[in-house]
Amino acid sequence: MTRKVLVVYATKMGATAGIATAIGDELRNGGHEVEVCEVGGAGPVAKYDAVIIGSAIYLRRWRPEAVDFLRKHVHELRDRQVWLFHSGPIGPDKDQAQAMPRNVARLARKIGATPATTFAGRLEQDTAKGFLAKRIARGNLAEDSRDWVRIAAWANEISAAISGPLQRSSDGFLSADHSDGASCVPQQTLADGTEQQAGNSTTPA
Numbered sequence: 001m002t003r004k005v006l007v008v009y010a011t012k013m014g015a016t017a018g019i020a021t022a023i024g025d026e027l028r029n030g031g032h033e034v035e036v037c038e039v040g041g042a043g044p045v046a047k048y049d050a051v052i053i054g055s056a057i058y059l060r061r062w063r064p065e066a067v068d069f070l071r072k073h074v075h076e077l078r079d080r081q082v083w084l085f086h087s088g089p090i091g092p093d094k095d096q097a098q099a100m101p102r103n104v105a106r107l108a109r110k111i112g113a114t115p116a117t118t119f120a121g122r123l124e125q126d127t128a129k130g131f132l133a134k135r136i137a138r139g140n141l142a143e144d145s146r147d148w149v150r151i152a153a154w155a156n157e158i159s160a161a162i163s164g165p166l167q168r169s170s171d172g173f174l175s176a177d178h179s180d181g182a183s184c185v186p187q188q189t190l191a192d193g194t195e196q197q198a199g200n201s202t203t204p205a
């Protein structure tokens with residue numbers, strides 16, 4: 001069954017946007033209606049049956065706009081199917097699952113979401129932003145460790161999970177209010193030079 005899915009992400013250097021886009025593409029291939037946008041550009045959450053939220057990790061923390069999104073929408077998210085992911089580790093640690101920051105873990109518990117899935121990240125000279133990132137990107141840690149096969153497999157699991165009957169919420173069976181509200185709006189040009197547009201499919205960098 002076709003579901004309406006929102007994939008939102010918080011990024012600084014574009015890697016997490018690429019992951020979110022790949023997830024959106026896979027869900028679309030699974031027959032779902034998907035919008036992919038930055039957290040700040042999301043339309044009303046009540047429009048969607050399922051929401052996927054991802055953030056880049058910096059100094060073990062989520063981007064503040066992603067935390068704000070969780071906090072602001074805690075009630076709507078509690079009544080929908082929600083998945084979380086974060087993008088971070090590179091180099092020798094690229095396969096290490098990262099703990100959710102405490103504030104994110106607290107919000108995830110309130111929402112009833114399972115812990116965030118970790119995807120390896122990217123740090124490269126061409127896309128690095130900020131003094132520290134540019135400096136690290138000159139060293140041997142610099143690489144694009146994003147694992148597109150693993151990301152697609154995760155999205156496929158979600159696709160299968162939402163295709164069945166909707167979960168029961170405290171108020172009865174979930175049903176998204178599809179009637180109103182603007183769709184998400186593009187927020188920025190990605191660090192890898194592509195324009196991220198609401199609902200559009202782009203090839204991951």
Ligand SMILES: Cc1cc2nc3c(=O)[nH]c(=O)nc-3n(C[C@H](O)[C@H](O)[C@H](O)COP(=O)(O)O)c2cc1C
Binds near residue numbers: 013
């Ligand atoms: C200053 C700095 C701090 C970072 N801190 C972490 C961290 O604590 N944990 C982690 O897994 N990755 C960390 N990373 C790696 C980034 O999360 C990774 O490059 C990520 O893919 C960037 O995502 P974005 O391009 O969407 O902003 C850090 C990178 C930089 C430059």
